[in-house]
Amino acid sequence: MSSASMDGSSSQKSRGRRSRTDAGGGAVTLRDVAKLAGVSVATASKALNGQPQVRAETRARVVRAAEQLSFSPNTLAQGLITQRSGTVGLLTSDLEGRFSMPILMGAEDAFGVDEISVFLCDARGDNVRERHHLRALLSRRVDGLIVVGARPDARPSLGRDLAVPVVYAYSPSADPRDLSLVTDNVGGARMAIDHLVQYGRRRIAHITGDATYGAAQDRASGAVDRLAEHGLELAGDQPWFGSWSEAWGRGATRMLLQRCPDLDAIFAGSDEIARGVLDVLHQEKLAVPSQVAVIGFDNWNILAANARPPLSTIDLNLEQLGRLAAQRLFAAIDGDVGSGVETVPCRLVTRESTAPLG
């Protein structure tokens, strides 16, 4: 071997040829494998890819050579000719990673590890950064894109002329011709209400976050509607909108206890708010759940599981959403592009902050 080019002496970049038994996925190429196995590159390729037109004995020889050199095929070259990079881009605007991470994990599950790798790009809510990332990803010839928003409201479409399929997760695209996957906030709220009603609660209040969030509206209307179907009304007359914070949870609870001291359950629009609610209930010596039941939303584990008592809540099934996004993306890559908004159901997580009355 080594013959090839002894130019190494001069060049400043000492990319010298590796020794024969090069460990690690170094610069060993299919040619090296072929040479060691005593076959041509073409045959080596076919042998390793399980093509039928190669004798078993030959194949074995090639495979042995490959692992002896710990050959690892150059995915870039493969992608160049197959026109598939085997990568997808996950474009998020979610600072905390609260939503992206579970979705990423779901997606990783759905794509096999050795099939697809994921580029993660955080646009940080900045539009120009998003365009930059988009350019970069397209330039890398990703096979598809998953766009994860920071909040469950519609976001501008990336556009319809994009050369690769796109799936929007969590934040739907404003363009209904795109395919979007979102959590079922209405359904989740109904679950929460059903749970409380089933436990004998009748005077249920709802404290939730910023009214400009679609999620807040959906959860509130889901709650109101479902209560109505049970022949009930919201304690405190209306949903209390505010902000997604513990502080608001505390403030709203104090106010609420003034207005209707006889309530027996509070449905909080998020786990953060629920923490604030719990805090004030303790302060006011109201026992949870025996006097007042509390249920949250999101199943943000660090908040919900560590609450006192541990918080019943509605899980968003984000990981499943990620898996689904990946599956839909796969389908789209294979030519089966969908459109519209698809909804992923929530899941009730029962802990100790809710219990049957009496």
Add this chain to the structure above:
Amino acid sequence: MSSASMDGSSSQKSRGRRSRTDAGGGAVTLRDVAKLAGVSVATASKALNGQPQVRAETRARVVRAAEQLSFSPNTLAQGLITQRSGTVGLLTSDLEGRFSMPILMGAEDAFGVDEISVFLCDARGDNVRERHHLRALLSRRVDGLIVVGARPDARPSLGRDLAVPVVYAYSPSADPRDLSLVTDNVGGARMAIDHLVQYGRRRIAHITGDATYGAAQDRASGAVDRLAEHGLELAGDQPWFGSWSEAWGRGATRMLLQRCPDLDAIFAGSDEIARGVLDVLHQEKLAVPSQVAVIGFDNWNILAANARPPLSTIDLNLEQLGRLAAQRLFAAIDGDVGSGVETVPCRLVTRESTAPLG
């Protein structure tokens, strides 16, 4: 799932030539640009890459053609010949993304968006999954790797024969010849103590997490040592190890209040623990910070900023750690490989749970 896929009629692979004004980073290649500009591929390449050997007028023509076709160079092909993929792998085992996300963001900052893209892989603490991801990343010819651990204790090295440089972040590698970047737990603890002492506190207790964590040990010993330098001792005689949970924070605080009712500050080993501490202090009607000051560790925003009162804490500077990791990786890629463990200083975040005594 509408129309679209009904192309099945004819060829299954409809890779036809695009129309001239193809928008989106489609299949438009440098050849197309060259043709439109009336030059050769070679010249087009040089023109776009700012090579000096091309006339200004020609360059302009090429550039115009390129943007007219919205040409976007195929990074795979580029990587194939330059031997640089322009990608790095971020290999994490950190489920929640509590540590990975800030580090990822720091790394993204340090790499320019259009220079380097990041593959994010979550091994979920599973060793074989990690090997798989590693294989895949090497196969994709990443230019480097950042390995992010889930806890700040040494982890097994990926090995020294890896063909690409590796930087370990948060969890150091067990092999001292690797380069690792970690947070300064000892220094952070000293900061916390200094802060409390400066505010006139003298009877300071320390409640912290799992004793098997290096972080717990480091923070504890940092606290003890620094107190000693101030001529003080830990209230409650020793650091109280337990678990990284609110529940332990609550339990330990109750116990501590029994043993030394006169303490005037609690240094918690994490923000979670601090939340538990605050909870019990309220319950016992001890005013924070006037009677007892509380300081946490981690600056986990959702916990610290929303506490009542907002929690002073020690920030881990994870984003900076990520930036630094990226810089070190760059250096290593350029041949300047380092080794050993480098420490990133913490930062004191003052909120309302600490204040001068009296």
Add this chain to the structure above:
DNA sequence: CAGGCACCGGAAAACGTTTTCAGGAATTCG
């Protein structure tokens, strides 16, 4: 024994770039 067939392996083109090298035109100099 000639022709057909199944089987196996190799040569070569292709993917989309970058880079080296050579050559033509225009300019300058002696």
Add this chain to the structure above:
DNA sequence: CGAATTCCTGAAAACGTTTTCCGGTGCCTG
């Protein structure tokens, strides 16, 4: 005016694969 120099452009090789096609065996069949 011829030669040397500078400037620009293009042809071709290279990167590491996959895939198509073709040719050479050896074997069976007529």
